[in-house]
Amino acid sequence: xxxxLLEVRVTxxxxxxxxxxxxxSTSLSPALADAHDSNYVEFSTSYAxxxxxxLTRGASFDRAIIDLPALPYNGVFxxxxxxxxxxxxxxxxxxxxxxxxxPVAWRVTPTTPPETTAALEALGWHVDHQVPVMAKELDSTxxxxxxxxxxxxxxxxxxxxxxxxxxxxxxxxxxxxxxxxASYDRDVGLxxxxxxxxxxxxxxxxxxxxxxxxxxxSGAGLAGIFCVGTLARVRGQxxxxxxxxxxxxAARDAGARVAVLxxxxxGRPIYERLGFDTVxxxxxxIPPGL
Numbered sequence: 001x002x003x004x005l006l007e008v009r010v011t012x013x014x015x016x017x018x019x020x021x022x023x024x025s026t027s028l029s030p031a032l033a034d035a036h037d038s039n040y041v042e043f044s045t046s047y048a049x050x051x052x053x054x055l056t057r058g059a060s061f062d063r064a065i066i067d068l069p070a071l072p073y074n075g076v077f078x079x080x081x082x083x084x085x086x087x088x089x090x091x092x093x094x095x096x097x098x099x100x101x102x103p104v105a106w107r108v109t110p111t112t113p114p115e116t117t118a119a120l121e122a123l124g125w126h127v128d129h130q131v132p133v134m135a136k137e138l139d140s141t142x143x144x145x146x147x148x149x150x151x152x153x154x155x156x157x158x159x160x161x162x163x164x165x166x167x168x169x170x171x172x173x174x175x176x177x178x179x180x181x182a183s184y185d186r187d188v189g190l191x192x193x194x195x196x197x198x199x200x201x202x203x204x205x206x207x208x209x210x211x212x213x214x215x216x217x218s219g220a221g222l223a224g225i226f227c228v229g230t231l232a233r234v235r236g237q238x239x240x241x242x243x244x245x246x247x248x249x250a251a252r253d254a255g256a257r258v259a260v261l262x263x264x265x266x267g268r269p270i271y272e273r274l275g276f277d278t279v280x281x282x283x284x285x286i287p288p289g290l
Contacts, residue, residue: 012212012243014062016069018025028110032258033111034109034111035222035248036224036260037111037253039220039260041057044072045077048065048186050187051187061089062076063076063077063093065076065102066101067096067102068102069102071103071105074097075097075104077113078107078112079113080111081116083115105128106125106285106286107183107283107284107285117285120285122286124287127284131262131284133279134271134279136276136277138251138258144241144245150203151202153202154197155191155197156192158184160186160190165178165182167181167210168182169228169229170231170232197212197215197247197250201239201242208230210227210228210230211226211247212226212255213247213250221258225248225251226246230243247259248274261276
């Protein structure tokens, strides 16, 4: 059952004295933690499927090092390493990153052994930031009503370049460097070739907001939402909500019962209004001098 994934309690709106949205999760259940981390790793290491990348997937750790100098795609994304072995994996990871001249991080996810944090801190790999993990049980109320001139489409190969640009620019990539991530999007699997589904919102044909959906792992009833971005010039008009709802609706229609995501500071209020609740966090550790 879906409720086996979420350990729930009802919270009350202190202003109203009544329940203000669906029951919220107090914490990740072991089943949801494992499903979340598997989904997160599958997405985060996807660029490393490109030829020439360094990709390690195994029971001890999942790591990707690519040539794109972007922290979200480089480093350790999941680990189950004995504390005594953390130093060796950290040193090897840093050496690989330095060889490619890219930034690197070690993520402590909900399933990471607690002693890993202390081992990383002892090596000087301090916490750079925390990423909230949010989850919502999907229901029949996730579709948005579009006003005139707005369209939402699932991205095909023909529109992949437009989607890549919106994602890159909305996350702060200068226009002159957009081709870097766009080339990875093309090389690691066009729409329809991998389980990743992408969505694009247009205003009168102009692409302005993006999202992506990755179902799985198989049998978990879970789907991850990624790449939610809106171009700066049109923010504050509800487009982030609409494009997130598009991914939620697609997840529900595909059979998922729970949607998960990792929230940015900017996006978190949007997700809370949509009924997502914070159920955990990812600590992003970076090495000294990064």
